Amino acid sequence: MNVLRYLPVLAAASAAPAFAVQYLSVEQAQKLMFPDATAFREQNLALSSSQMREVEKLSGLPARSVAWRVFGAYRGDTAIGFVVLDDVIGKFELISYAVGLNTDASIRQVEILAYRESHGGEIRNPAWRRQFVGKRAPAGLSIGEGIANISGATLSCTHLTDGVRRIAAIGQLLVKK
């Protein structure tokens, strides 16, 4: 029966055009971030207004959205982390990305799923994305303060960094549950 729950996701993924800018599917990103997970369960989050205020306070950014796409990563019955999906605007276009969070709300990994701008694809560099690993919101999760700028891609890397900081703040709510 569990398979049924993922049918719409699978259908959407297979129906989507195979666009060139798509570097990773959601499933691929999940496996990359949690290679030892045996299952990923969709645990979408709807933030209450007080939770939104908490996210804003912690990240220093508008919480932006009530609904968040979250997957719990499980090894057997043990929760080992979360994968949160999001999109931010780079300069003109959307960057689709996924943030892997550990059970203590620290960042495990950041993966770019799709990037559409002509410039700034350098946010995909593993060395740049590694700067996020192990950090909890909000410390060290701003451009110039913990995350180095990418020359020629200032807007893309700033907006992505803000997005990750927001998700790291949401992560702290997830682990409180």
Added chain:
Amino acid sequence: MRKNFVATAVVAAFLTSPLVAQATEAELLARIEKLSAELEAVKAELKAGAQKTAAVEQRQQQIEAPAAAAASAPATVIGGYGEINYNRPTRNPAGAQTDVRRAVIGIEHRFDERTKLVSEFEWEHAIASAGDQGEAAIEQLYVERQFGNGMRGKAGLFLIPAGLLNTSHEPTAFYGVERNFVETAIIPSTWREAGVGLSGDFGEGFTWDTGLTTGFDLSKWDAASEEGRESPLGSIHQEGQLAKSRHLSVHGALNWRGVPGLLLGGSVFTGKAGHDTAGFAAPDARISVWDLHGRYTPGLWDLSAVYARGRIANIAALNASFGDEPAPVPSSFAGWYLQAAYQSFKSGDIALNPFVRYEQFNTASSFTNQATPDADHKVGTVGANLRIGEGVVLKADYQKFRGDSARDRLNLGVGFSY
């Protein structure tokens, strides 16, 4: 699956029931009624289950719908940037000037996930008409297609990937009211050519660009004017306007961003510039420009350096034809700068970034004929960018021209980009 299970259960219930022959009719009826009631209950439960599944699926679709819509929209995006500058020569206040330096409207349209159009329309100096000095120009106009292997191809009028400023020339992206001299006098920013280009990456932080485009038209050189002395390439660029294309130019750029915060790169552009123009004295003239650039942004620091050099070859006969005119074509021109900026203050969306820049450049560092090379220009700039959010910047700086103090000036500006 579940229906089969229920049916089996019902059949099993009949089979395992006591022998029908031994039961009274009333008992049988009661049992059938009981079973029938149970069956109704199971049916109802199944129906409720199905409704619940449908509701869950619907909810999931609702959650996914915005994400799917977000991934494809928006198809057309309008952007823009502009700058309004004030320059006051400190030794000659009468020469103070205010100018709507440029106003640019950019429209990007995505035809599909792989194909888009990028355009930028620019007005310089506020008014463009027969009686005014302004100009209206197409700064970029190209279509770009993403290929399956991650490479991007483009065709149209696009920016040449030289130096640091050319492809990133919005006022919010550089320090100082005016663009630096090296990337206006040596690299003629905003430098664009029409043609085709290909970009991609090698992994490990390496990205590359290459292309085949229009080039310069040396027959436009005016030896009687000082324009060529201000920016040799700026005076003979074609900007996609009925551009002579007998000869095309090639370019390539390689950049490395393997360490967070660090960019190291270089570019080269070369092509013939005579275009078999009738009666032109330098039919084999070749123009080449190359640069090396680096930028490092550790923490709140922003350090950058550019070295650029240009060469114009096979022009001896052309220069000889100019006789005594004051501005022959130089064989080489070059320049470099070092710049350091630091974010000294940040509160909310306001950030103050003081900077210093030293640049040295020469638009005529050698000639083929007897003409004496120019002396190097040495300019020091000190100032600050005050950023308001990420779209607005207020700028102030002072520029000191060594050996030419009549040009020393104070600059103020406001710029925006969205």
